[in-house]
Amino acid sequence: MKYKTRHLIGRITMTAVMTAFGMLCIFPFIWMISTSFKNEVDVMEFPIRIIPKVINTGNYAKVWFESNFPAYYLNSIKVTALTLIGDVCITTCAAYAFARLKFRGKEIIFASYLATMMVPVQVMLLPKYIYFNWMGINNTHWALILPGIFNCFNTFLMRGFFESIPFEITEAAKIDGAGQFRTFIQVVLPLAKSGLTTLVLFSFSWCWNDYINPLIFINSDRLFTLTIGLQRFQESSTTHYALIMAGATVSLLPLIVLFLFAQRYFIESFANVGIKG
Amino acid sequence: MKVYLSMRQRFFSGDQMASDRVKPKKHKLSEMERKEEIAGYLFILPNFIGILIFVLFPTICSLLLGFVKWNPMQGLSNMRFAGLENFAGLANDALFTTSLKNNILFTIIYVPFSIVLALIVAGLLNRYVFFKVPIRLMTFMPYISSIVSVAYVWMILYYPSGGPINSILMSLGVQNPPQWLASPKTALISIIIMSIWHDVGYYMIIFLAAMQGISGELYESAAVDGAGGIKSFLKITVPMLGSNIMFVSILATINSFKVFDQVNTMVTDAGPGRSASVLVYAIYYYAFRKQNIGKASAIAVVLFLIIFVISMVQMRLKKKVTV
The missing domain is CATH 1.10.3720.10 (MetI-like)
Structure with a gap:
């Protein structure tokens, strides 16, 4: 009994401590939203007022109607959607073959995939820029979409998921006369749902948040995605902090809302990536 | 678990099938294996071509570029080997x-x-x-x-x-x-x-x-x-x-x-x-x-x-x- 009460008190204290830690983690977000509704003169007020004296929605009106944010939004949606569709179709096919089919040269090809994974994007910026320039896709969204679709890490990740499906199941499909493509679509894919969710959520947030690629490959304002758009917006609004916070809120909102609704899947997916990758 | 799966895999996959054990010819594939191989190539083809163009090639270039002297404005003929100069x-x-x-x-x-x-x-x-x-x-x-x-x-x-x-x-x-x-x-x-x-x-x-x-x-x-x-x-x-x-x-x-x-x-x-x-x-x-x-x-x-x-x-x- 005594042990139990001590245990309970310990748990309650720890819950309080961890809640405080959690609040500390989201404090920048709360502060960002609160500041985005403030008048410029109140931004640096102290003690910090989380609920502003006067709610000012003018910053949002400015972000939405007097800047290119709507265009940045559309660009981000377009790039992310096309990348995701291509990625899911092409990567899962290849990963299926690497995981479950026998063909000559498989090991060598896969080893070369693994080898390229050791070369980070950051190292390839310049040759890619020269090369994309030569291909004529610099300053188009293709410079972001195509490299996003063909991704060694995602192939590697999905191969792991497909390998973990018992081989008896596909053998049974084969005996029933199903071709490889039907086996893949109707038998293997439905069994790899958690793998697919992982692929989609991971690629989605990676693509949506990508900064370095659009920074280098895109240079006209009408093609900017949200991350670069926000940077240009920040540079042009100098010390209008409340306005910048409204821009930051607008750029973060879609992912945060999606995350709040599907947090279980997000967290599972990212843990999967961390453990398998 | 992994061992178990790979045993299964070997057991079920083509090369251990009864027909093969009778005629163990290494490089002649059975009809089924040939089909599987073609399917395998078709499945990886789009991904492989894309990776070749967008990943493998720039990767190799990025490593080579460290060892050359070159101005991209003047075309490829202008490139020369620079060793460790860079x-x-x-x-x-x-x-x-x-x-x-x-x-x-x-x-x-x-x-x-x-x-x-x-x-x-x-x-x-x-x-x-x-x-x-x-x-x-x-x-x-x-x-x-x-x-x-x-x-x-x-x-x-x-x-x-x-x-x-x-x-x-x-x-x-x-x-x-x-x-x-x-x-x-x-x-x-x-x-x-x-x-x-x-x-x-x-x-x-x-x-x-x-x-x-x-x-x-x-x-x-x-x-x-x-x-x-x-x-x-x-x-x-x-x-x-x-x-x-x-x-x-x-x-x-x-x-x-x-x-x-x-x-x-x-x-x-x-x-x-x-x-x-x-x-x-x-x-x-x-x-x-x-x-x-x-x-x-x-x-x-x-x-x-x-x-x-x-x-x-x-x-x-x-x-x-x-x-």
Whole structure:
């Protein structure tokens, strides 16, 4: 009994401590939203007022109607959607073959995939820029979409998921006369749902948040995605902090809302990536 | 489990089928195997072509580019082999040496702090806390958000005179709070703190997922033997997570060498006196601001080598763990 009460008190204290830690983690977000509704003169007020004296929605009106944010939004949606569709179709096919089919040269090809994974994007910026320039896709969204679709890490990740499906199941499909493509679509894919969710959520947030690629490959304002758009917006609004916070809120909102609704899947997916990758 | 699966795989796959055992001809494939092989090639074809064009080719180029002298405006014929010439100037290059030093400093601070913090948070969340789900969500939220957006929030939080962080510090009695991003002494550390805040939730959920695999009986028997919370954390949780901790450390080390987004957004021109410059920033600067291809490529090769060595260590350790 005594042990139990001590245990309970310990748990309650720890819950309080961890809640405080959690609040500390989201404090920048709360502060960002609160500041985005403030008048410029109140931004640096102290003690910090989380609920502003006067709610000012003018910053949002400015972000939405007097800047290119709507265009940045559309660009981000377009790039992310096309990348995701291509990625899911092409990567899962290849990963299926690497995981479950026998063909000559498989090991060598896969080893070369693994080898390229050791070369980070950051190292390839310049040759890619020269090369994309030569291909004529610099300053188009293709410079972001195509490299996003063909991704060694995602192939590697999905191969792991497909390998973990018992081989008896596909053998049974084969005996029933199903071709490889039907086996893949109707038998293997439905069994790899958690793998697919992982692929989609991971690629989605990676693509949506990508900064370095659009920074280098895109240079006209009408093609900017949200991350670069926000940077240009920040540079042009100098010390209008409340306005910048409204821009930051607008750029973060879609992912945060999606995350709040599907947090279980997000967290599972990212843990999967961390453990398998 | 893995062994079992691969035995199954061998048992069921074509080359062990009865027809083959009768006629063990190595290079003549059965009808079924031939079909499977064609299917295999068709399945990987789109992906393989894309990877060839967008990944393999630029990868090879990026490594070769470090060893040539070339102006891309003048076409391919103008390219000539330069040996190690590009690397010779690096040792005296202030931006490169500062960046390398900063990257190492970044790793030394970022990796242990974020991993210990992630371990403690995961350990507490795993066993000692009510409302685990909302707290986990709050801790993970920074990681999901784009660095660029949160960088601007932190930029204002760090504002030296009147910014929230310094206002709080001063109300707590700190006389001369740091200048954060505005001072060459603290710019890098400010970026490191923000990076730890951004990433700790990610490392935490990896640990948490791994901790869920540890049997509760272990903790129960430890409790019967009189082990307290801290003791069972140190003697059960940490050793059981050994391989996970190792891999997350390597992942964090690689991440800290790839850092760029926060450096290019939170401070202009890599901070006062370029005090917060990192290797990727140096590559970016030489390649796209100075059009100095030789230098940019040489730094890229150095960065590649660093990450390559870390990845090799990781592969070695992985082999040891799985075998």
